[in-house]
Amino acid sequence: MKPEDEANAGASLELFNAAFEQDATGMALRAVDPQHSLWLRVNQKLCDMLGYTREELLKLTSLDVSVPEDRPIVIEFNEKLRTGELDSYSREKQYVRKDGTTLWTNICLTAVHDADGKPTQIIAIIQDISERKAAEEALKKSEETLRSAIESIPQSFALYDADDKLIVVNENYFKVRPDLRKFAKPGITFKELLEKSDKW
Secondary structure: OOHHHHHHHHHHHHHHHHHHOOOOOEEEEEOOOOOOOEEEEEOHHHHHHHOOOHHHHOOOEOOOOEOHHHHHHHHHHHHHHHHOOOOEEEEEEEEEOOOOOEEEEEEEEEEEEOOOOOEEEEEEEEEEOHHHHHHHHHHHHHHHHHHHHHHOOOOOOEEEOOOOEEEEEOHHHHHHOHHHOOOOOOOOEHHHHHHHOOOO
8 A cells, every 4th residue: 555545544544433423312223134234333422322331332232222123123124235236324213221211312324344245243333313313203192182172172173273274173063064074174274174164
């Protein structure tokens, strides 16, 4: 290797190491074996996210820290990376932390190839999205509570926003106006709904 090539390679390695050890996102290098995808290298952020020491995590595979229902999906995608069917992919994934709690993440996995194009390792970038997931779950529960309260109203009920657009109706509404069931969808205005009906 020429001196300038060695210098460029060394600089690239330093940049990779600096990016790998940054503390904003979990990062790891993994083996490509679909069934035994050992962690080969992990940064401190990932260790903190999963509650393991670096030494403990390096003894585990990605399957070991995956929720049971996700393990077949892990194997499937690892196989696609190994065979070259995929070069990379991203998805939401739940991990099991050391204390048994689960952690929602967004993962982005990319295969690293050798000079012959054969996958040798997998780079994993793992982002903690637990706060967003908790907010989504809270919103879902709030919506379910609202829906339950509206359905408990014995009269027909329709709720519109400030722009006169329909937000929600209860089932009793359709007992009174069954002809509007296919039209009374969120977002339709009161005027538009009147136009759909020939006997308001």
